[in-house]
Amino acid sequence: MLTKRQLLILKEIVRLYTEYGQPVGSKKLLEQLPMHVSSATVRNEMVHLEDMGLIEKTHLSSGRIPSMKGYRYYLDHLVEPSSVDANDMAVIETSFDQSYHEIDQIVAQSAKILSSLTSYTAISLGPELKEARLTGFRLVPLDNNQVMAILVTDSGAVENQIFSIPNGIDSDSLEKVIRIINDELVGLPLTKVIKKLHTSIPQLLTHYMITPSGFLDIFGGVLKKAAQERFYVGGKMNLINTSTIKDVNQLKSLYAMIDKNDDLAKLLGEPADQPIEVRLGDEMTNDLLKNFSLITATYNVSEHGRGMIALLGPTSMPYSRMIGLLDVFREELAKKITDYYAHFGDE
Amino acid sequence: MLTKRQLLILKEIVRLYTEYGQPVGSKKLLEQLPMHVSSATVRNEMVHLEDMGLIEKTHLSSGRIPSMKGYRYYLDHLVEPSSVDANDMAVIETSFDQSYHEIDQIVAQSAKILSSLTSYTAISLGPELKEARLTGFRLVPLDNNQVMAILVTDSGAVENQIFSIPNGIDSDSLEKVIRIINDELVGLPLTKVIKKLHTSIPQLLTHYMITPSGFLDIFGGVLKKAAQERFYVGGKMNLINTSTIKDVNQLKSLYAMIDKNDDLAKLLGEPADQPIEVRLGDEMTNDLLKNFSLITATYNVSEHGRGMIALLGPTSMPYSRMIGLLDVFREELAKKITDYYAHFGDE
DNA sequence: GTTAGCACTCATAGATGCTAAGTGCTAAAG
């Protein structure tokens, strides 16, 4: 069990180290602490904290830095989200102050704002689409050979893809097929649409085309794009600051990861119970992220599901500021998206 | 005037330096040169070359590296494109061996291939769109409030944009307006379309809507996107290798530039007379590119205009290999795009 | 339990010396 003083010291070590990036010594600590003890006393306490594995030295006679366990303890028990700077608050509000035509624009913008606010890397994921319903499917002929397939969901996502018309399909039967799609699939959740696409639909289509597979590929392709979670990343370049640029290759792998949707999905995982959670580098599976830390924030957009926005930065992030900021930010973002749906989504 | 021997030495200095990145000394030079002279003689020649400003030292007793003037002379008079590695050739051919639905996919792919082949950064710009003609304009209603505007050009570019319907426009007059657009504008080059959009069209539209400006904004927006040159960049991260990573901020600015369409347009400039040209860092306006060099290659796609593909790397690139590679590559790319048009574009 | 004092450790920065690679110059040879 930790004494009150030990807690105070641990908290201050984390604060100072995350703020200034330098190991914290007993004297520096004393200057900051409201205590009337000597540096020797502080040192004794630090030995205890080290014995418990909460802090560690970078070399035999260095100051202390928090250990992973120390960060974890700090985050679980000690951190107090600080309130947001008036300046930052203004930036958030003005940066969002545009009109958006697509929900993804808002989500993309949110990543930009957050990254510029923090100088870290922000990853934004719109409200879940899993329960989204298909509200419309269009095929627009562009010229003799090409067609644009457009798919709309009630979550506001619009996806399109250009295709050349498969052989063996004439435009008459194509129109009938579109009608079938609209009758059978529109209104259903995307998950069900995908299921039906492999079960009942192929049979229905055989009435109108010999080999429906060509067409189903088209539809399936756009559907997949629409159902896929799309992450927006802001401030990618800020990763350079964090990384100990020694190994350029690691940096490149990291960028490759950040650019890959699947990897990001794995990284963020499922929306958590807590609105804000912090995952430390060694708690994540990827070795590249050893020295990083991920703060994820979840927000609700009433019946439209939950979105996530995350901050990727060094393990030594100033958590209390970041968490405070993210907490406000997620609410602002939710508000903005709710507004959007209020104007376009629901009717 | 340079003697034959001096030319040989200059050429070899450039070759060795661009290949190994190390200043070239008189002994190393002798080993590589088919000459029966002593190192002292070579040194004397190097003094002459230095007097002429073609090579320079990094410090008082170092080997020589080419000066900017030296590179320029080398590129103008001495460089011989080397033939392409069989291996590289295979990579090019297999990497292009897919079917593409949009011309931009080919262009984007070309940047990827070239960058992975060279470990530099590749910038690809499709055939010019300036003379492209508008072949179709569609408005597809998505839901009660939103409409997708689609614009097709004969260059194969398709552009779309989602809009909320401006106030004061009902769907009846909207349809009439679409007809006017199709009658008046389809078939014209985009440049003329833009002109007409500001002259005759507004008057025509006033018959059907009170304030045509809302609608014209929509159309103008998509048009602008379609007429805009779209650059695809591959191997961005390779810039890290080149840069002397000391100043992270410069690197960031560089990335910001690479991500901005307008800046890239300025950088590449107009297609040149020569199929392949090299611009050295100090010949470019941007200070960030001081230590870089840009090799631009132009290719023709018969009546569809000219495209460009460029390679951005350190000034000390192995030019003869790169130029040889680019020369082959631009032809392969032209072939691929010509094929594409043969299937979809012309009818 | 707390503190002063002290011996000890280590990162950092600056100084020193050595070596290998390279140069320019000079004087002699071709």
Place this chain on the structure above:
DNA sequence: CTTTAGCACTTAGCATCTATGAGTGCTAAC
């Protein structure tokens, strides 16, 4: 006039050393 051997000189890079300052752990006294 060109080429060459030889030599004195310069420099980057590297390893080695030293002083300094910030920090520690420990002990003995309060």
